[in-house]
Amino acid sequence: MAEEGQGQVLSTAFPAPPPFYKHFTAENLKRVKEAKSTAKPNKSEGSENNGNDESSTSGILSLPPELRYMIPPEPPANGKYTLFGRPYDINETLGSLEDAGVEQLFPSQPDDTAEGGSDVHAEWTFDRAVYLKRMARSILMNFLELVGLLAIDPEAAVKKLEDFRVLFVNAHHLINEYRPHQARETLILLLEKQLKMMKDETEGISRMRVQIDDMLEKFSKDDVEPLDETYLPQKKVSPQTIRQRREKAIWQALNEEMSL
Known part of the structure; x- marks a missing residue:
């Protein structure tokens, strides 16, 4: 149990x-x-x-x-x-419609083993979208015929359901043949997304480098406002204290620039 x-x-x-x-x-x-x-x-x-x-x-x-x-x-x-x-x-692997016992409504790929098959296969092209559109139109037409049969002879409409099954199975088979292409395109989109992210990060780093270079050039020209050293009239300010205050002002200006 x-x-x-x-x-x-x-x-x-x-x-x-x-x-x-x-x-x-x-x-x-x-x-x-x-x-x-x-x-x-x-x-x-x-x-x-x-x-x-x-x-x-x-x-x-x-x-x-x-x-x-x-x-x-x-x-x-x-x-x-x-x-x-x-x-x-x-x-x-995707089996053939012939093996499944379903009538195939689109042309088959040429066999390479046949005489001249390799040359024909190289020149052979198959636009699945064309046949998918044709099947979609056939499904709509068969639906209209099914509605008419249901109003006139419901027993004859049973045969029309087999036509629907063949059309849908063929369309589904063609869509499944797109799966490898879909996998490749999905992988391409993923790689393009990762590449775009890396490019954006690189551009952001380049812009930040330009901003830092401009600020360092500005500080090298000694454009920082002079410090007010008169608030301690009784004491003499040491050069080390002046340097520390100047560095603090530089870092404060740098932080303000980075926060923009």
Whole structure:
């Protein structure tokens, strides 16, 4: 019974997050990085042991329990993983509509193994957006036909539902072919964002350097207002005190400039 209950929890549509997610903190990441740097000599020695993974396993077990979760597990030996109770292949590829038993409504990519296939493949282009638009228009037209059939002959409308299924499956298949392109574009946007942040930081540092150079040039010209040294008529102010007051005035002016 306990095993059955555990299986039901694993196959829940929206399971609770694993409890060890709380260990993924910046401090633990830093500790794991330090542990890896100290374990590098042992790892190099173990790499000469004909691919034996005992050294890596012992290294993980030597870590504190909260840090063991930070080490990613090895890929499954059978090439499959389970997500929401459903098995998936690690190197899963998009299958063809022919294998799924669905009529394909767009042209297929030429086969390189056929005669002259490499030359045809090099010149072959396929605009998926054109066929997606055509399928969208076909779906609208079939919807109008379905409404008319429901008013005249509801039994004949059942066949029209199969046309909808073929159109939607083809459109969904074309959209899935955009996934690699989407991943590349997402990575490009992320890199561009990081590059923009670094450029903004560099420009900010350059602007601050110019401001500091201007202030230092201003102070070198001795443009600081002279200090009022007459408020101590009975005592003579030492040169060290005058220098300290002048430095204090410079730092105060610098702070006021930086706060703008």
